[in-house]
Structures are given as C-alpha cells and as structure tokens.
Amino acid sequence: MKLVGDFMVGSIEHVGSTAVPGLMAKPVIDIMFGVESLAASRPAINKLKELSYCHAPYKENIMHWFCKPSEHVRSHHLHLVPFESPLWLERIAFRDALRRSPATAREYQDLKLRLAKQYPNQRDTYTEKKWPFIQQVLTNLSL
Numbered sequence: 001m002k003l004v005g006d007f008m009v010g011s012i013e014h015v016g017s018t019a020v021p022g023l024m025a026k027p028v029i030d031i032m033f034g035v036e037s038l039a040a041s042r043p044a045i046n047k048l049k050e051l052s053y054c055h056a057p058y059k060e061n062i063m064h065w066f067c068k069p070s071e072h073v074r075s076h077h078l079h080l081v082p083f084e085s086p087l088w089l090e091r092i093a094f095r096d097a098l099r100r101s102p103a104t105a106r107e108y109q110d111l112k113l114r115l116a117k118q119y120p121n122q123r124d125t126y127t128e129k130k131w132p133f134i135q136q137v138l139t140n141l142s143l
Contacts, residue, residue, distance in 0.1 A: 007044040010034030010083030015091045017112070020098045023105050024113070029076050032091055034083030038064060041080050053078055062087050090138055097137050104137060 016030030017023045035041035038060075045055050045064055053066035064080035081088050098105040111133050119126040 007035050007041045007047075007080070008033060009036045010088075013092060013095075015079075015095050016077070019095050020105055022102070023098065024109050028074050030079065031076065032079045032081050032088065034088065035064075035080045037082050038062075038080075044080060048078070090134075093141055094134055094137055097141060108133060108137075 011034055013019075013032040013034075014029065015032045016028070017025030018027075018029050035044070041064060048066055049055060053068050054071050055064065055066050056071065058065040062081070062085070066078040066080075067074045068076040068078070081091075098108060108130075111130060115126045115129050119129065
C-alpha cells in the first residue's frame with residue numbers, strides 16, 4: 001500500500017462476510033480503506049491501477065471501488081471510503097454486530113443462502129435484498 005498510503009486516513013478494515021469467523025462467504029476479501037474524501041482520494045485510482053486493481057464505477061457517490069485480479073475473477077474488493085462517513089460507520093457496526101452475535105450471523109447466513117439461490121446471476125438484486133436485514137440490525141444498535 002506504499003503507493004496509496006498518502007491517501008489513507010484512519011484505518012484499513014477487513015469487512016464483509018469473510019471478516020466474520022464461521023460465516024459462510026464467497027472467497028472474496030473485502031477491504032475498506034479510509035480516505036479523507038472521495039475528491040481528495042481521486043488520484044489514488046491511477047495509483048491502484050498500477051498495482052493491478054480494476055476500478056469500477058460502482059456507488060461512485062459514496063466510495064471508489066476496485067477489484068482484483070480482474071472484473072470477472074475476483075479475490076479481493078477494495079473500497080476507498082471516507083473515514084467515519086455513514087457508510088464507514090455502518091459497515092464497521094454491522095461487521096462487529098455479526099461477530100458479537102452468532103445467532104444474528106446465522107440468520108444473515110441463511111438469508112444470503114436463500115438469496116443466492118433465488119438470484120444466482122443478479123448480483124445487484126442479491127445485494128439489494130440483503131439491505132432490509134442489515135438495516136434492522138443497525139436499527140437495533142441505534143445507529
């Protein structure tokens with residue numbers, strides 16, 4: 001991360017399902033990298049391309065999103081997110097809630113399995129359908 005270290009604010013966090021011990025997950029590691037702002041971190045896009053990260057215009061209003069090694073075969077997702085923004089806080093809170101509660105993690109896993117069967121080729125729909133569960137967990141945390 002030497003090439004993009006100048007853009008880091010806060011921390012680098014392992015998020016997503018692979019960050020929760022025991023939770024079934026696709027073999028893709030989600031990394032959230034804190035930045036000052038999307039505008040200030042825009043030059044990091046080209047720096048990350050030099051490190052073979054593929055940039056995709058996904059949710060551009062809240063993050064810079066990358067994958068590796070290619071758009072079609074992914075082992076890593078990298079999310080440049082403004083540090084302590086609502087998205088940052090939600091992702092950390094949800095991850096930590098799943099880590100603290102095996103029952104909640106199991107419910108989430110069951111939901112993900114059902115949705116994966118229901119929407120096997122519709123990644124955006126699958127993600128959208130998880131949101132009510134995530135919102136409920138966050139609401140219960142009083143975020």
